[in-house]
Amino acid sequence: MPVYFDCTDKEAFSDLRKKYAVGGFPCVVFTDPEGKKLKEVVGAKDVGEFTSALDSVAKKYPGRPTFWHNTTKSAAATKKKVAVYVAKEGADPIKITMALNKNLGDRKTKLAWTWERGTAKVLETRGLESAPGVVIYDLGEKDELKLLGRVTIKEGDDLKLLNQGIDDILKSAK
Amino acid sequence: MRTSLLLLAAVFVSASPALKVSAAHPSGPAPREGHDGKIDYIHDTEFGLAKAKLELRSAMLFFTADW
Numbered sequence: 001m002p003v004y005f006d007c008t009d010k011e012a013f014s015d016l017r018k019k020y021a022v023g024g025f026p027c028v029v030f031t032d033p034e035g036k037k038l039k040e041v042v043g044a045k046d047v048g049e050f051t052s053a054l055d056s057v058a059k060k061y062p063g064r065p066t067f068w069h070n071t072t073k074s075a076a077a078t079k080k081k082v083a084v085y086v087a088k089e090g091a092d093p094i095k096i097t098m099a100l101n102k103n104l105g106d107r108k109t110k111l112a113w114t115w116e117r118g119t120a121k122v123l124e125t126r127g128l129e130s131a132p133g134v135v136i137y138d139l140g141e142k143d144e145l146k147l148l149g150r151v152t153i154k155e156g157d158d159l160k161l162l163n164q165g166i167d168d169i170l171k172s173a174k
Numbered sequence: 175m176r177t178s179l180l181l182l183a184a185v186f187v188s189a190s191p192a193l194k195v196s197a198a199h200p201s202g203p204a205p206r207e208g209h210d211g212k213i214d215y216i217h218d219t220e221f222g223l224a225k226a227k228l229e230l231r232s233a234m235l236f237f238t239a240d241w
Contacts, residue, residue: 001231003222004215007239013219022237029235033227054234063231070214093224117218 002070030057066097067108068115072137072145075112081138081173082145083111083166086118088131088155096132103159107166111136128152134162136169148173 005013007025016022020029020037030039030053038060039053069075075082087096093115101108116122118131126135133152137145149172151165215236216222226233 001222001226001229001233002213002215003219003226003233003235004217005219005235005237006217007237008241010239013237016219016235017237020235020237025241026236026238029237031226031233031235033230033232035223035227035233038232057232057234061230061232063229066225066228068225070216074214087221093221094228097224097228115218115221117221 028053030054032057033061033063067101067104067113068097069112070114072114075114076137076139076143076145078112079139080110080112081136081148081170083107083113084126084135084137085113085115086122086126086128086131086133086135087115089118091117091132099159104163107163110170111166126150134166136166136173138173 005016007013007017007022020031020040022029024042026043028041028050029037031037038057041050041053069078072082072084075084085096085100087093100113116126118128118133123129123131126133127147128135128150130152132155133150135150136148138148140146149165149169151162151169153159153162153165213236216225223233225231
């Protein structure tokens with residue numbers, strides 16, 4: 001699971017940098033699923049050292065898939081309609097994933113899902129007044145995302161409302 | 175710093191195709207297109223760490239700074 005930490009701001013991610021003893025940049029830390037440090041590669045190393053570390057941790061933790069894609073780009077690569085879940089800032093990704101996994105039904109696989117945190121910039125980009133919400137796109141001829149519709153829900157709302165909104169968008173897109 | 179960052183990026187894109195796929199698409203088969211050999215990093219770090227935990231995968235944490 002490749003995660004990018006931009007530490008240009010010297011205070012950014014200070015807890016994690018301390019936890020993983022990051023002393024210089026660039027630094028790649030490999031962890032187990034619970035976040036325990038397994039290996040690190042600091043600075044520019046030869047290909048062998050990096051690929052050896054990557055290969056060994058990937059073999060040890062082959063994982064299981066969820067319905068999330070990392071970005072809209074990787075979601076679009078599946079050639080399905082793309083659903084961007086815009087989470088409320090501060091929301092717990094694990095709780096959200098568990099709730100959606102339980103409630104979305106076959107919408108999990110019909111659509112290619114990705115996630116964004118609902119910062120002001122993201123809300124503006126996605127045209128949402130508030131989060132949480134889902135924005136659904138179709139793919140254009142050149143794989144560009146074409147807006148099909150938006151669904152917003154209030155925290156605590158029954159997720160059936162979200163499902164209904166998604167179904168309405170998909171019906172009207174036919 | 176800038177030079178070493180570029181060198182490390184070169185290490186990433188020089189990895190074997192299989193490794194590139196496993197890094198860019200840890201949750202399944204490679205999609206048909208779209209990555210140009212680049213790693214599909216998750217920039218929402220909290221979500222990335224939670225996703226690794228949920229998917230029982232190791233995480234590759236790339237710490238960098240543009241100093």
